[in-house]
Amino acid sequence: MKLEGSSDRFPADPPSKSYSGIPWSMCISPLSDIDSNSEPNRQMIHHAIRCQSCGAYFCNLSRVDCTTRLWRCVMCGIRNLFESQDLIVIPTDLKSLRDTEPCFKDSSYEINLDFDENIDPNVNEQVSESKNLAIFFVLDLSSSEISFEIVTQVVLKLVQTKLAMHSNVYVGILTMGAGFLGVLDYSLPLTSQHNRLFPVQYDSESVDFTQSVECERILHCIDSQQMMDMLAFSLDSICQYHKTQLKSNFNPTEIEKRYIASTVQLILDVQSKDYATTFMATRVFMFPSGPNCDEMSENIDSNKHAKNMKNVIDDVEAGENGADKSKSGILEFVQSKLSFLFLESVPNRLQAFTKSRKGLAQYAKRTQQSGVMFDFFFNGSHKSDLKQFRTLAACSGGNLVLYSNSTEFNAEILFDDVRRSLDSAIAVNGILRIRTTPEFQVSKLFCRGLRRIYLEEKEDEDAELLDEVRDGDVQDVNEIYSLNLSGSKSSFGIDFEFCSSEGFVGAVLVPCVQVVMRFTKVWVDRNGKFQIQRVLRVSTHPGNSSQSRSVIQKEVHDKVVVKILFRKAMLACRDESPKQARILLRDWLANLLTRLPQPNVKDSHKAKPPKLQLETLLSIESLAQLPKLVFGLFKSRIFCVDAEESDENIFLEELYTSLSPEDFALCVYPRIYACGHSVDLNSMLFFNQNGLALRKDAIDENRRQNSLFVIDNFTRIVIFYTRTATESFPLPSGCALHHHIAHLISQRPIQPQVVVCREDTLDANWFWSFMIEDGTETSGKDVKSRKLINFTELSDEKLQNISYQEFV
Ligand SMILES: [Zn+2]
CATH class of the missing domain: 3.40.20.10 (Severin)
Incomplete structure (x- = not known):
């Protein structure tokens, strides 16, 4: 776990914070690899050792007295006694180690919670065997012929290369579109493998899919060549079916419908039923070709609907038990069923045509609780209304990917992106806790994949979805969040605020932040096997403080600053306008320029001109890149007026939000x-x-x-x-x-x-x-007189075309 401050030095008190002109923030990359420098930790700490007073975790920064077996908590300063089973080899001279070994400066370690010495190892093995991963691929029958074929090929290749022959990975194939949700049913005999079709559900409250469909029939291990062949044949028949469906005379507007919310619910139902104990985590890869089209209706007779589904199953099974059907026979059969059901559901559909904006977002909380992660892949041929997908992807920790340059998927790129997503470590069902020493606290959090949990166990509806900023209303230093996160590079930011005007001046303890995660980690090991493990990660980061603004500025991490600025500007953009976001960025830089040390000018008879201030800024190594990075952000498409709310913008916003400061800086400049x-x-x-x-x-x-x-x-x-x-x-x-x-x-x-x-x-x-540094229409201007432009008075057009010279 990587904790990076906006500066290595925390400001000592509120005045030094505002004089420095630097946000007091930290970026956390919770899934980044534990630094190999922290290796000695693993020998030292086998299980969680916690402070009896405040609950903080023991770490390498704690002072230890080996003779008395006492350790001092870094968060509250209370002395704790090691228990008899604790430990542990403690280095005798921790103080000198702190100066030489990186791991004693900034402590990170991981404890495997599945491993407990007190449990018989044989029993333990049994426990780990029951940990499985469910992976769903959701195909969209309303895709174009080319894209649909590519997606089925990609799914097949992924199963063959990544998922087959794993005893703990279960694969499910779903199809949606044209008023139906299709489930690949593994329970039927090999030769009659086909896609089972269910009408979509309109009243999400009352119909439980799992009443009609047993999980065992939806998910299966592809652990033999026979299963592999079966799946290949099924995917091929779905593909054939898609082709004939496109050519048939369905109402074209119906073909374009995809019932994503219903699909999401089916998956959540499967995960939360009795299979919840079997599957530690579920991943869903969806390839929709447009927006969600679930329609909400108030007066649907759900019993009738459930009965319809039951009839379909009975009919299909009756058909199966009949004659030995050829492949094309099955196809015809499925098609005939489809048209029948299509007609059946028309009256229902006429009742309500209001597209529900909340349709997908309502599942976000459940998604996080049940450990289901959604990845969406779109090609740019349709307007996809990505806004609907944002909450679901962000809260579940998944990715939102848009291929905006192509009208069809590219098989290689799509395969590669899904593979990358499968390979990267994910954290599900996690709890994350941020603690600070008493002088300061978390005031704002900028993130995706986290949701705040209240200590006093309020009803779940009260827990906030944290993709918005939260204002400082925190009484407790222990901030607890539930999380789903993906990728070692995912990162989020936090802002700090002082609890009192004295700040750290006179504080007994070194200012310290401790971030602790307890989660299920899913990753691919060296042999390509999926591993699932319960893990506790503890990272503790001490920050030396300073009252000197030049010291704080000298130790700035410019990329962390820009990442935090982006989140602030993003919120200004959502709450107000893109123009306001750009003004915020510009004002921040202008403010920083006034917060610099006075340049050493002999004849300082006049007030410092901004140009000299800029030169001062460029001469400080840690700040030198900031003007360009802020300018890059300023010119970013995200803050363009005409790009607001477009699919591409939402995709970029999601991508930028999740990237580490390093990668984010590359996007910006x-x-x-x-x-x-x-x-x-x-x-x-x-x-x-x-x-x-x-x-x-x-x-x-x-x-x-x-x-x-x-x-x-x-x-x-x-x-x-x-x-x-x-x-x-x-x-x-x-x-x-x-x-x-x-x-x-x-x-x-x-x-x-x-x-x-x-x-x-x-x-x-x-x-x-x-x-981006070349501005347009700068020729007629006197560039030499770099006056600070009054940005609030400029038109949007002018703001967007401004050049770097004018900006700084
Ligand atoms: Zn403590």
């Missing part, structure tokens, strides 16, 4: 490398870590020495050949640059799009569009 010409592709010499400025003239200045430029903005990598480039086009696959890019791609949670282009071609616009 892409990195640019140069090579070629004087620099051989195999001994690439890239520009310094921060790269070139994103300006056309910066490219021109460097094009004499370099013929190739590479821009990386996290979701896209563009390789640009200048017109004088003599290197082979596209990139030779053996060269170092090629390896480097392949490495970058493998590190991302979503596969970046790679574009190779030549100057003077149309494709080159991919490259030039990244030059």
Whole structure:
């Protein structure tokens, strides 16, 4: 677990906080790998040792007296006695270790809660065997023919390569569309494998799918070649069915309907029934081709509906037991059933056509409680109304992926993205607790996948969904959240506030933050096996404090600052307008400029001009990148007026929110490398870590020495050949640059799009569009007089076209 402060130094008191101009915040990446430097911890701590007074956890930062067996709690300062079964080898000279060993500066460790020495290991093995993972793939029958075929291929390949032959992984296939929810039923004989169809449910309160469908029939281990063949055949028949359905004479508006809320409910029902103890976690991969179309109706006779479903099952089974049907026979049979049910459900559907906005969000809490994670993959051919999916994806910890550049899925990219998501570690059913020493507390939390829990066990409806900021109304230093999180790179931010005006001045204890997670971890081990484990993670981060603003500023982590700024601006954008968000960013930077040490000017007879202040800022290494990063954020499409609420914007917002500060910074201000010409592709010499400025003239200045430029903005990598480039086009696959890019791609949670282009071609616009520092219409202005512009008075259009020069 990584805890990164906006500065290594906490401000000592409220005045030093405001003088520094830096937000007092921290980014937490809860699933990042435990630093190997923390290894000694694992030898020291076998099980959770907690303070008897405040409940905080023992860590390497605690002072230990080996002779008296006492340890001092870092959060409250109370001395605790180790119990007899505790421990443990304690290093005799912890104080000197603290200076030399990183793990004694910032402590992180993990305890396997499944492992308990007191339990017979044989029994323990039995327990771990019952831990299973359920994986659902949900196909959308309203997709285009090409996309549907690609999705079925991808699902088959994933099952073959990742999920087959695992004894603890169960696979379920669902289909939705044209008024029906289809379930691949594993209970039927091999040769008659087919998709079972149920009418969608309109009254979500009263019909329980699991009354009609046993879980065993929906989920199955693909643990033999026979099962594998069966699944391949089934997917193929679903695909055939999809084709014939598209060609048949259904009402086209009906074909486009996909009942996602009903599907979500079916899955939650399966998970929460008696199978809940069998499946520790459930993952759902959905490939919808448009918005959810569940319609809510008040007066549906749910009994009649349930009866309908029962009839279908009986009919299907009667059909099965009859003649030995050929493949095409089954297809016809299914189709005939479909049209029958379609007609049946028409009167119901006429009753209400109000699209329910809350349709999916209402499942968010249940999703988190039952440990179900939803990943949605969209292609850009439809307007998908991603807003509906946002809450469900965010609260369940899953991903929202949009391929906005293509009208159909790309098989390779889709496979790769789903595989990445499957491979990355996830945390489900977790509890996360943030503690601080008494002088300060959490005031705001910016996150996804977390939900606040009240200590006094209020009714669940009161628990908040935390994708919004929460204002400081906290009395207890123990902040408890429930969580579902995915990926080692997922990250969220917290803001701190002082409890009193003295701050840390005169405090006995070193200011300290402890984040503790208790969760179920699902990950893929080295042998490709899915592992499920109950884990406790404890991370403790001490922050030295300072009253000096220059010390605080010198130890700033610029990327953490920008990540926190993004969340603040995002909320301003939601609550007010994109324009307001941009003004917030600009004001923040302007404020920082006034909070800098006075420049050493001999003739300081006049008030400092802003230009000198900017130079001061650029001269402080830790702050030097901030203006560009803030400018990148300022120019981000997210804060564009016309992009508001678009699918792409919602996708970007979800992606940005979940990324680590490092990766996020790349999205905001892409990195640019140069090579070629004087620099051989195999001994690439890239520009310094921060790269070139994103300006056309910066490219021109460097094009004499370099013929190739590479821009990386996290979701896209563009390789640009200048017109004088003599290197082979596209990139030779053996060269170092090629390896480097392949490495970058493998590190991302979503596969970046790679574009190779030549100057003077149309494709080159991919490259030039990244030059965000070039403002438009700046020619007539006197750039030299960098006056602070009154941003509140500028039109939106002008604000969007502002150049970096004017900005700073
Ligand atoms: Zn304590």
